[in-house]
Amino acid sequence: MPPQLDVLDARSRILDAAAHLFRREGFSGTSMDAIAALARMSKRTLYAGFPDKRAVLEAVLEQFIARRFAMIERIGREAASDEAILTRMVGALNAMATDEDALAMYRLLVAEATNLPALALAANRNGLTQAQAMLRQPLLNCGVRDPDRAACFLYDLAVLAPMHRLLVGTDNLHMDVAAIVRLVLQGVKGM
Numbered sequence: 001m002p003p004q005l006d007v008l009d010a011r012s013r014i015l016d017a018a019a020h021l022f023r024r025e026g027f028s029g030t031s032m033d034a035i036a037a038l039a040r041m042s043k044r045t046l047y048a049g050f051p052d053k054r055a056v057l058e059a060v061l062e063q064f065i066a067r068r069f070a071m072i073e074r075i076g077r078e079a080a081s082d083e084a085i086l087t088r089m090v091g092a093l094n095a096m097a098t099d100e101d102a103l104a105m106y107r108l109l110v111a112e113a114t115n116l117p118a119l120a121l122a123a124n125r126n127g128l129t130q131a132q133a134m135l136r137q138p139l140l141n142c143g144v145r146d147p148d149r150a151a152c153f154l155y156d157l158a159v160l161a162p163m164h165r166l167l168v169g170t171d172n173l174h175m176d177v178a179a180i181v182r183l184v185l186q187g188v189k190g191m
Contacts, residue, residue: 014035014056016039017035018039032053065123065130066130072093083138083185089134089138090154090180093154098162098163098166109123132151135147149188153187154181
């Protein structure tokens with residue numbers, strides 16, 4: 001196998017192993033030894049790619065968010081109109097923010113927010129920034145003058161609010177995504 005593929009395979013194994021352990025054991029309960037063992041590699045190889053556990057967590061979060069947004073964008077492209085694209089993307093954002101993997105990652109961020117505040121803030125900003133980038137053109141096509149602000153509203157309503165409800169143990173109320181999209185479009189046109 002070419003050296004570049006070896007590096008990519010090792011990185012993928014590390015991130016998959018770390019994501020599994022972080023979700024199951026938490027950040028504090030996961031050691032670099034455990035990550036190396038689960039990834040079936042030496043600690044030396046692990047440290048060659050990541051200086052510390054925090055760097056591994058950052059990479060896990062970046063990969064997790066990037067994979068989710070790639071799936072959402074593919075889902076959105078299948079719709080016919082710009083409002084339908086928005087509705088599908090916002091629905092996918094909601095679904096992917098409220099599944100068990102996303103909730104586990106968010107619990108991890110909340111648990112470590114005191115120790116790693118910059119990491120929690122960066123992960124939240126990364127999610128919002130990607131949502132804004134993904135929703136910008138369909139929002140502009142729907143006549144929204146400030147698509148980033150509208151995307152922020154949609155992100156708060158379809159991602160953060162339902163996620164928080166689930167994290168505190170309340171039911172995830174049925175969400176009429178199409179109604180939320182229409183409401184935001186009506187409220188922000190001309191803003």
